[in-house]
Amino acid sequence: MAIEPPFFEKYKAILQSSANEKEKPSTVEGFEELELPLIDLSHLNLGPLERQECIEKMGQAAIEWGFFQIVNHAVPDELLNRLKQEQIKVFQQPFDKKSENNFLNLSVQSYRWGNPLATSLRNLSWSEALHISLKDISKMDEYNKLRSTIEEYAEKANFLAQRLAEYLAQNLGIKANYFQENCSPSSSSLRMNRYPPCPYPSMMFGIIPHTDTDFLTIVSQDQVGGLQLKRNGRWVSVKPNPKALVVNIGDFYQALSNGVYKSITHRVIANQETERYSAAYFYCPTYETVIESCSKPSLYKKFSFKEYREQIQKDVKATGDKVGLSRFLL
Numbered sequence: 372m373a374i375e376p377p378f379f380e381k382y383k384a385i386l387q388s389s390a391n392e393k394e395k396p397s398t399v400e401g402f403e404e405l406e407l408p409l410i411d412l413s414h415l416n417l418g419p420l421e422r423q424e425c426i427e428k429m430g431q432a433a434i435e436w437g438f439f440q441i442v443n444h445a446v447p448d449e450l451l452n453r454l455k456q457e458q459i460k461v462f463q464q465p466f467d468k469k470s471e472n473n474f475l476n477l478s479v480q481s482y483r484w485g486n487p488l489a490t491s492l493r494n495l496s497w498s499e500a501l502h503i504s505l506k507d508i509s510k511m512d513e514y515n516k517l518r519s520t521i522e523e524y525a526e527k528a529n530f531l532a533q534r535l536a537e538y539l540a541q542n543l544g545i546k547a548n549y550f551q552e553n554c555s556p557s558s559s560s561l562r563m564n565r566y567p568p569c570p571y572p573s574m575m576f577g578i579i580p581h582t583d584t585d586f587l588t589i590v591s592q593d594q595v596g597g598l599q600l601k602r603n604g605r606w607v608s609v610k611p612n613p614k615a616l617v618v619n620i621g622d623f624y625q626a627l628s629n630g631v632y633k634s635i636t637h638r639v640i641a642n643q644e645t646e647r648y649s650a651a652y653f654y655c656p657t658y659e660t661v662i663e664s665c666s667k668p669s670l671y672k673k674f675s676f677k678e679y680r681e682q683i684q685k686d687v688k689a690t691g692d693k694v695g696l697s698r699f700l701l
């Protein structure tokens with residue numbers, strides 16, 4: 372039984388009708404490969420000066436790049452490798468099994484692939500994902516050691532994400548317990564991505580350009596590469612670093628910081644030869660949390676996570692794509 376989602380069957384009509392389209396995603400040009408600003412978290416424990424410098428460097432990266440990479444983050448390599456091995460095993464299940472409504476006893480739509488609603492080349496993704504809301508984790512089936520490994524990882528990622536969010540808040544004068552009050556380990560989610568080799572890498576993406584719906588995301592990626600971000604109007608590739616986790620600012624931190632920290636559009640390009648894996652931990656507030664800018668005059672209307680998510684779902688249904696924060700501009 373096939374493990375791959377029916378990409379070809381679902382995308383065939385779009386690929387055929389767009390053969391002569393001028394505006395192709397053209398994802399295979401030579402892109403500049405950049406190293407993200409590197410934040411060494413061990414500097415937080417060196418002394419007050421080094422600590423302050425490290426926090427300021429993180430803030431500067433969130434302002435200028437919306438992305439940075441962290442080393443000495445205290446998440447053991449052994450745990451990251453184990454998570455990847457479990458991730459490989461679960462995606463090796465037949466597609467029919469993965470797409471069952473109660474797969475692993477998770478909620479419907481935890482398993483997702485590509486974009487079955489796509490209407491044009493612009494929103495075709497050649498990837499599959501297991502997007503697990505951590506409030507569902509206790510009822511998830513143990514598949515090999517997947518659930519227990521996710522539980523172990525989510526605890527570390529939650530601790531790390533809260534610390535990063537708090538350091539970033541210091542530069543803006545946001546109160547120290549803001550994240551403790553509005554986020555809980557079960558309000559975040561973990562998205563495990565698999566990017567199978569794609570026969571049409573110049574025609575579509577691994578994952579289409581988007582911003583993340585959260586305060587910040589912690590990404591563990593393998594060495595294949597393919598993550599790109601929009602920097603000064605140009606797409607640039609992120610150089611994989613085996614020692615580092617990638618951190619990016621999400622829409623909620625952009626709104627909370629009143630546009631000071633940037634939720635940057637990013638994407639993953641498709642690769643013809645090599646399969647790629649990544650795991651993104653989305654640090655999110657509870658659904659009821661109302662996000663309001665920390666300074667005035669505010670660029671954005673207040674909105675709850677619930678309202679924001681409902682708006683995304685509406686937009687994805689109508690256009691195949693997320694519109695995002697611009698919907699909430701004042």
Ligand SMILES: C=C1C[C@]23C[C@@]1(O)CC[C@H]2[C@@]12CC[C@H](O)[C@@](C)(C(=O)O1)[C@H]2[C@@H]3C(=O)O
Binds near residue numbers: 580581582583584692
């Ligand atoms: C088709 C899509 C699903 C997605 C919104 C998008 O248009 C493109 C990116 C996807 C993503 C990735 C980050 C978050 O997981 C997410 C919730 C988001 O805001 O953008 C998802 C969206 C989703 O799964 O609904």
Ligand SMILES: O=C(O)CCC(=O)C(=O)O
Binds near residue numbers: 564583598
């Ligand atoms: O695969 C990656 O490197 C990034 C994935 C991503 O952007 C996401 O899951 O939101």
Ligand SMILES: [Fe+2]
Binds near residue numbers: 637651
């Ligand atoms: Fe993302």
